[in-house]
Amino acid sequence: MRIIGIAKYTFKEASRKKIFFVVGLFFLILMVCSQFMEVISPEDRIKLMVRLSIAGMTLFGLISAVFLAATSLPKEVENKQIYTTMTKPLSRWGFLLGKAMGVISVIALLLFIMAGLCMIFAYFVEGSIGLNFFKAVMMLFFKLTLMVFITVMGTTFLSFSVSAILSLFIFFVGHMTELLEDIVKLIALRGEEIPGLWERMVRASIELFARAFPDFRVFSASDFVINQIAIPFLYMRNAFFYALIYILISFAIASLVFKHRQFT
Amino acid sequence: MNEIAIKTNNLTKVYKNFWGRPRVRALNRLNLEIHRGEIFGLLGPNGSGKTTAVKLLLGLLFPTYGNSRVLGAPAGDVRTYQKIGFLPEESYFYRFLNAEEILDFYGRLFGIPKKERLKKSEELINLTGLADAKKRRLGEYSKGMARRIGLAQALINDPELIFLDEPTSGMDPIGCREIKDIVLDFKRRGKTTLLCSHLLADVEDVCDRVAILHKGNLIKMGAVNDLLTIKDIIQFSIKTPSEEALSRIKTVLNKESEVVEINHPAETMEELFLETIKEADKN
Ligand SMILES: Nc1ncnc2c1ncn2[C@@H]1O[C@H](COP(=O)(O)OP(=O)(O)OP(=O)(O)O)[C@@H](O)[C@H]1O
Ligand SMILES: [Mg+2]
Numbered sequence: 328m329r330i331i332g333i334a335k336y337t338f339k340e341a342s343r344k345k346i347f348f349v350v351g352l353f354f355l356i357l358m359v360c361s362q363f364m365e366v367i368s369p370e371d372r373i374k375l376m377v378r379l380s381i382a383g384m385t386l387f388g389l390i391s392a393v394f395l396a397a398t399s400l401p402k403e404v405e406n407k408q409i410y411t412t413m414t415k416p417l418s419r420w421g422f423l424l425g426k427a428m429g430v431i432s433v434i435a436l437l438l439f440i441m442a443g444l445c446m447i448f449a450y451f452v453e454g455s456i457g458l459n460f461f462k463a464v465m466m467l468f469f470k471l472t473l474m475v476f477i478t479v480m481g482t483t484f485l486s487f488s489v490s491a492i493l494s495l496f497i498f499f500v501g502h503m504t505e506l507l508e509d510i511v512k513l514i515a516l517r518g519e520e521i522p523g524l525w526e527r528m529v530r531a532s533i534e535l536f537a538r539a540f541p542d543f544r545v546f547s548a549s550d551f552v553i554n555q556i557a558i559p560f561l562y563m564r565n566a567f568f569y570a571l572i573y574i575l576i577s578f579a580i581a582s583l584v585f586k587h588r589q590f591t
Numbered sequence: 592m593n594e595i596a597i598k599t600n601n602l603t604k605v606y607k608n609f610w611g612r613p614r615v616r617a618l619n620r621l622n623l624e625i626h627r628g629e630i631f632g633l634l635g636p637n638g639s640g641k642t643t644a645v646k647l648l649l650g651l652l653f654p655t656y657g658n659s660r661v662l663g664a665p666a667g668d669v670r671t672y673q674k675i676g677f678l679p680e681e682s683y684f685y686r687f688l689n690a691e692e693i694l695d696f697y698g699r700l701f702g703i704p705k706k707e708r709l710k711k712s713e714e715l716i717n718l719t720g721l722a723d724a725k726k727r728r729l730g731e732y733s734k735g736m737a738r739r740i741g742l743a744q745a746l747i748n749d750p751e752l753i754f755l756d757e758p759t760s761g762m763d764p765i766g767c768r769e770i771k772d773i774v775l776d777f778k779r780r781g782k783t784t785l786l787c788s789h790l791l792a793d794v795e796d797v798c799d800r801v802a803i804l805h806k807g808n809l810i811k812m813g814a815v816n817d818l819l820t821i822k823d824i825i826q827f828s829i830k831t832p833s834e835e836a837l838s839r840i841k842t843v844l845n846k847e848s849e850v851v852e853i854n855h856p857a858e859t860m861e862e863l864f865l866e867t868i869k870e871a872d873k874n
Pocket of ligand 1 (some may be wrong): 591606607614615616617635636637638639640641642643644680789
């Protein structure tokens with residue numbers, strides 16, 4: 328299919344930029360470092376590795392997802408290759424979807440490589456990683472997929488750098504919903520009394536602001552991993568549908584904007 | 592079958608700045624009809640609106656006013672792209688791919704099955720003379736080589752209508768000749784070509800009709816033969832006349848030497864172009 332064609336070559340481009348090699352190397356260094364940290368027992372080392380892995384995957388995954396998604400379309404416009412791809416019998420939304428799918432498949436492979444490296448190291452430490460690790464990786468994958476779509480949406484009307492910054496901004500604000508809620512409480516000066524019009528307006532706008540961003544805490548698995556509690560299936564299912572809704576919204580906006588885009 | 596391949600109706604493009612204020616009127620009320628099977632040349636000095644016109648016809652830009660139809664559908668219709676080939680003014684392609692891969696990529700976008708895709712790209716790589724370089728990354732290609740791969744890309748779907756925006760720029764003389772041959776072969780197979788150029792020799796050699804654009808306005812249009820023929824003068828071509836003969840010929844024409852050809856003298860495309868532009872500048 329044509330959309331797969333776009334995805335395939337987006338993937339190819341990323342792989343020729345040696346992204347798998349670079350990220351893999353960084354992760355390898357991280358894993359090697361974890362072998363030299365002092366721990367009491369092999370089980371502790373595994374726990375440490377799992378925590379470090381999740382942290383590393385989140386960081387490297389986020390950077391790769393935002394960077395790749397932010398470059399894919401602007402690069403194509405800047406290179407003027409867009410003139411030829413846009414005059415082929417593939418709808419504009421199909422083109423965007425292909426781009427996003429290409430980046431997502433890169434992210435999936437990256438996570439796979441990193442998880443694999445972690446497993447190899449665990450094998451030598453003679454412990455088992457446990458299912459929770461893979462569940463946490465899955466949650467991370469949902470989150471990064473959403474980030475890819477948000478970034479692609481940004482690139483339909485923004486340049487590479489602005490859309491990358493915007494995505495990271497959304498990402499961080501999305502982790503700060505608690506903070507925003509606190510702000511709402513803090514500025515509710517009169518506390519329990521019936522709030523005035525001004526306060527209600529400020530509250531409503533901050534709430535709107537907070538709601539407009541996806542709440543990324545939905546995807547957070549770190550508490551489960553740290554406290555070694557099995558991630559409930561329900562929790563994962565919620566995260567999946569939460570991501571799906573925001574993906575659909577951002578993709579709809581992206582398609583609409585891109586449809587009306589001119590290529591001068 | 593629809594006889595008209597491209598029709599524009601007062602097609603106008605005004606480039607606006609960020610705030611929506613008009614900046615440049617790049618194309619002004621263009622009315623064109625290009626027939627199927629025709630090689631149509633769009634001529635004009637730099638910045639006259641040729642590329643703008645092509646982009647409008649391809650749906651890469653949206654008109655400020657007016658409209659156009661391409662192969663019976665409004666410009667930019669996704670389905671008609673199936674039958675269109677386009678060589679943009681500048682060719683940049685994914686630098687990290689080689690010739691075979693890029694053609695495979697475009698072939699996929701046309702939904703051409705794998706087997707056919709391989710066959711077709713092999714064929715086009717040979718046609719455009721890139722066989723020796725087909726495994727090299729496009730990032731390493733010279734300008735002319737990039738042009739050639741651009742041309743190959745434009746032909747991968749065996750289009751019915753092809754847009755060539757300055758196809759010979761950066762091409763060596765052999766390449767120029769090959770492009771002309773390709774275009775002429777196209778015509779023989781009943782296909783349509785829209786060729787933009789300011790290289791007049793290109794246009795003169797292959798085009799059936801030309802339109803001359805100047806500052807966004809269409810200032811002249813017609814069949815190449817008609818435009819270049821000077822109608823009120825007759826030219827005699829005479830085979831090796833002697834000095835003596837020449838003087839007598841001036842008085843009596845026919846008796847002394849064999850008259851090989853009597854026709855109208857032709858202007859070169861260059862003369863016509865320069866004159867037309869000068870005229871337009873005066874007004
Ligand atoms: N993106 C743009 N924004 C503003 N003005 C533009 C833009 N693109 C083109 N123009 C202007 O529109 C006019 C026509 O440009 P166009 O590229 O169509 O010319 P052209 O005939 O193709 O020239 P050339 O022979 O140099 O390729 C020029 O005055 C140009 O400056
Ligand atoms: Mg041009």
